[in-house]
Amino acid sequence: MARAALLPVALLLCLALAGSADAERKPVGFYGLKNKKGDFSIKVTNWGATLVSVLVPDCQGNLADVILGYDTLGGYVNGTGSFGATVGRVVNRIAKSRFVLDGKAYRLFRNDGNNSIHGGHRGFDKVIWTVKEYVRDGDTPYSSCESRGARTHAGFPGDLDVYVTYQLSGPYDLSIRMNATATTKATPVNLANHAYWNLAGHGSGDVLEHELQLLASRYTPLDDTKIPTGQVVPVAGTMYDFRTATPVGAHMEVVPGGGGGYDINFVVDGQQDAMRKVAFVRDPESGRALELWANQPGVQLYTSNWVSNEKGKAGKVYGQYGALCLETQAYPDAVNHPNFPSSIVRPGQVYKHDMLFKFSN
Numbered sequence: 001m002a003r004a005a006l007l008p009v010a011l012l013l014c015l016a017l018a019g020s021a022d023a024e025r026k027p028v029g030f031y032g033l034k035n036k037k038g039d040f041s042i043k044v045t046n047w048g049a050t051l052v053s054v055l056v057p058d059c060q061g062n063l064a065d066v067i068l069g070y071d072t073l074g075g076y077v078n079g080t081g082s083f084g085a086t087v088g089r090v091v092n093r094i095a096k097s098r099f100v101l102d103g104k105a106y107r108l109f110r111n112d113g114n115n116s117i118h119g120g121h122r123g124f125d126k127v128i129w130t131v132k133e134y135v136r137d138g139d140t141p142y143s144s145c146e147s148r149g150a151r152t153h154a155g156f157p158g159d160l161d162v163y164v165t166y167q168l169s170g171p172y173d174l175s176i177r178m179n180a181t182a183t184t185k186a187t188p189v190n191l192a193n194h195a196y197w198n199l200a201g202h203g204s205g206d207v208l209e210h211e212l213q214l215l216a217s218r219y220t221p222l223d224d225t226k227i228p229t230g231q232v233v234p235v236a237g238t239m240y241d242f243r244t245a246t247p248v249g250a251h252m253e254v255v256p257g258g259g260g261g262y263d264i265n266f267v268v269d270g271q272q273d274a275m276r277k278v279a280f281v282r283d284p285e286s287g288r289a290l291e292l293w294a295n296q297p298g299v300q301l302y303t304s305n306w307v308s309n310e311k312g313k314a315g316k317v318y319g320q321y322g323a324l325c326l327e328t329q330a331y332p333d334a335v336n337h338p339n340f341p342s343s344i345v346r347p348g349q350v351y352k353h354d355m356l357f358k359f360s361n
Contacts, residue, residue, distance in 0.1 A: 013165045014049040014086075014129035026128045028073055033168050039063065040172050040359065047076050048125040049164040051084035051195050053313070054174065059287030059361045064201035066288065068304075068323050071313050077126075081307060082194040085125030086164050086178070087118045089156050090343070091192040092265070092300060092332035095227045099335040101157065101186060101344065108155040113225060118194075120154030124162065125194070132163075158185025158347075172360065178353040186346040190330040191353050196304060196323035199283035199290060203316025207303070207324050208249025213280040214242040216266035216299065220331055220340075230337050232267055240264065245280065248303060248324060261303035261321060265332050272297040272341055275354060279326050286361070293356040294328035297341045301326060328355055 012031050030052060034041040039061070043052040053065045069083045070076055076083070097108040097116040109120035118125065161181040169175040178191045198207050219240045220228040235241040239251040240262075253260040270276040275295045282289040292299075302325040310318040334340040345351045 012044055012131065012167075013133045013163060014046050015132050015161075015163055026130055028128055029131070031131070031134060033166065035168055035171055037171065040168070042166065042168070042174060044166050045073065045076065046129040046131050047073055048082075048084075048127065049086035049129045050076055050125070051166065051176075051193060054195075056172070056199075056288055056359045057361055062286075064204075064286070064288075065313065066197060066199050066201060066290075068196035068198065068202050068307075068310075068318050069313050075312075079310075081196070081310065082118060082125045083312075084193070084195045086129075086191060087194045087327075088124045088162070088180075088189065088191040089119045089154070089160060090116075090188050090190045090335070091118055091194075091327065091329050092190065093117045093226055094188075095225075095333050095336050097155075099188065101188070101335070104157075106155055106157055115225060115227065116154070119156075122154060124191070129164070157187045159183045160187060160189065160345075162191070164191075169356070170358070172358065174357040174359075176355040176357075178351075180345060180351040182345045182347050182349065184347060186344055188335045188343045189345045189351045190334070190343045191351070192300070192327040192329040193355060194325060194327060196307075196325055197281065197290065198323040199281060199288040200286050203312060203314070203318060203322070206249075206319070206321040207283075208247065208252075208254075208321055209284060210248050210324065211245040211282045211284060212242050212248050212301075212324070213245040214266050214299065214301070215269050215277055215279065217243060217269055218267040220265045220267065220298070222264060226263065228265070228331065228333050228337065228340075230339060232339075235266070240266065242266075245282070249321070252303065254321075255305075256320070258306050258308065258320065261305035262301045262324075263303070263305060265298045265300050265329075267331075268294075268297060268299055268328075275356070278328055281324070281326070289360045291358040291360070292326055292328070293358070295352070295354050296328040296330060298331050299326055299328045300332070328353070
């Protein structure tokens with residue numbers, strides 16, 4: 001397994017080659033990106049186009065890695081939590097693992113009871129991506145690449161070209177850009193980054209005291225199988241009201257041993273495809289804060305409800321509620337709800353998902 005050392009300002013772009021024999025022979029490595037000052041850096045791997053680490057200073061200048069993950073490739077290959085990964089072709093759940101598109105019924109791999117989740121048994125988080133460009137120098141790094149495509153898998157229609165770019169776009173800014181093009185058939189596309197954030201540092205305990213603000217005045221209620229009912233309702237007066245900064249654990253149900261917590265989609269206020277502020281998170285002890293901007297209609301809040309005794313980086317053991325995920329995305333199961341914003345990408349159309357993570361202390 002090749003490793004690349006941490007280098008100055010850099011950009012990494014990956015191209016998915018899901019399901020091809022050629023992809024299985026591609027080298028897998030870890031690639032470091034670092035700002036010029038040296039106090040903000042990330043590491044990624046082309047296994048699953050995964051974000052492996054994010055080192056950020058606190059108010060005293062002390063660095064900590066603020067996402068959950070593993071030290072070795074094996075952890076990501078065998079892990080089930082999709083730590084830091086690019087998830088798709090469709091993140092989140094599709095009801096009864098089926099949908100109808102243009103009059104044809106498609107049946108997907110079931111991997112969440114009767115439902116399909118995160119692209120099935122071998123989504124984009126479980127394939128090798130081709131590194132197309134690794135730009136190490138300059139204040140405004142850039143990337144160019146050729147589209148080669150991700151093959152049909154898990155029952156989804158057609159072929160898909162998918163690109164993911166990680167970039168240190170400012171002194172303490174991380175940009176993630178995801179583009180996809182359907183090349184042969186119309187298909188649902190809903191990609192997300194699945195980083196687990198703990199601004200006190202990974203493995204430092206739970207995030208129930210993290211202060212969270214979501215710029216979302218509505219959410220999509222779920223049935224007992226975690227599938228949206230089709231309703232879009234106000235958060236006012238519910239445990240889902242984070243319109244002002246509130247400790248994560250202030251209103252949630254805590255269920256020791258698994259469950260409880262949050263795992264639900266919020267409807268981001270503002271124009272659906274516009275880049276806009278989605279969330280603000282702050283750890284009151286370290287002073288580290290994260291502001292998230294994106295251009296997707298929804299954001300899934302997940303509080304690591306089912307993480308238990310997971311051995312992670314540097315000997316740390318991750319437990320329940322030990323991180324939170326803020327997965328900007330389309331609404332879950334949108335392909336089965338005509339009243340939800342469409343997640344269908346047709347040949348010639350380009351899917352674009354942009355995220356900006358702005359860190360401060």
